[in-house]
Amino acid sequence: MSIRTAGPSDRALVLSMTLDAPRKDVWRCWTEPDLLKQWFAPKPWTTPHAQLDVRPGGTCLIVMRSPEGEDMPNSGVYLKVVPDEKLVFTDAYRAAWEPSEKPFMTAVLTFADADGGGTDYVARVFHWSAADRERHEQLGFHEGWAQCARQLKDVARKL
Numbered sequence: 001m002s003i004r005t006a007g008p009s010d011r012a013l014v015l016s017m018t019l020d021a022p023r024k025d026v027w028r029c030w031t032e033p034d035l036l037k038q039w040f041a042p043k044p045w046t047t048p049h050a051q052l053d054v055r056p057g058g059t060c061l062i063v064m065r066s067p068e069g070e071d072m073p074n075s076g077v078y079l080k081v082v083p084d085e086k087l088v089f090t091d092a093y094r095a096a097w098e099p100s101e102k103p104f105m106t107a108v109l110t111f112a113d114a115d116g117g118g119t120d121y122v123a124r125v126f127h128w129s130a131a132d133r134e135r136h137e138q139l140g141f142h143e144g145w146a147q148c149a150r151q152l153k154d155v156a157r158k159l
Contacts (some may be wrong), residue, residue, distance in 0.1 A: 011133045015145045016122045021156035023111050027084045028110065028159060029152045035159075040064065041131050044142045054081055059095045079106070089098040092128075093154035103128050105136065121149060 019026055029035045029122040032048035033050040040047040041064040048071075056078055064072045077097070080088035103125050112120040123145055127133040 009133075011127045013125045013127075013133060013137060013141045014122065015142060015149070016120070017146065017149050018114045019121050019149060019153040020117045021081045021116070021119055021153045021155070022159075023113055024084055025117045025156035025159040026121060026152065027087075027111055029156050030087055035155055036062070039148060044145040045150065054078060054087075056081055057097070060089065062111050075100075084111060104132055123149075 010072045010120050029039060029058060031052060031054045032050050032053065036050045036052065037047040039063060041052065044067045046065045048065050051059075051061045058078045058081075059075065060078065061073060063073045064074065066072070075094050076087045076091040077090050077093040077095070078087070087105065089107040090106040091100055091102070092106065094100050094116060099135065107127050108124040108126070110120075110122045110124075124137065125141070127136060
């Protein structure tokens with residue numbers, strides 16, 4: 001597995017990795033609730049709940065739980081879904097195009113066959129402000145998303 005991170009722009013963070021797992025299975029790990037719950041939160045955090053309606057306009061609700069038992073719900077709406085290739089979602093909306101109180105980000109995930117096998121996986125996260133991007137980076141975007149991608153790879157390889 002190789003990891004490449006892009007330098008921050010004003011509002012974007014990017015993580016690019018080659019995962020040693022088939023693209024169709026990496027996709028499944030993002031779009032099937034029972035699989036997503038196995039890898040989504042960086043350990044020792046867990047993901048006890050994942051509700052996914054993976055279609056443009058469909059909603060998602062993913063709950064991460066801290067080791068101390070604090071739940072952090074993350075809800076949003078899918079904007080674009082291209083099976084096995086691209087997944088775009090945002091927290092700007094909660095459900096049925098109802099605006100959220102404080103939008104933070106839009107994520108654009110791409111999946112492609114890697115040379116030599118595996119999946120080229122790129123997560124581009126666009127924030128509503130430079131301050132939000134900086135806060136996400138300080139919270140450990142690169143380390144956390146990379147750890148989750150390694151966990152995703154481990155789940156996908158078992159499929």
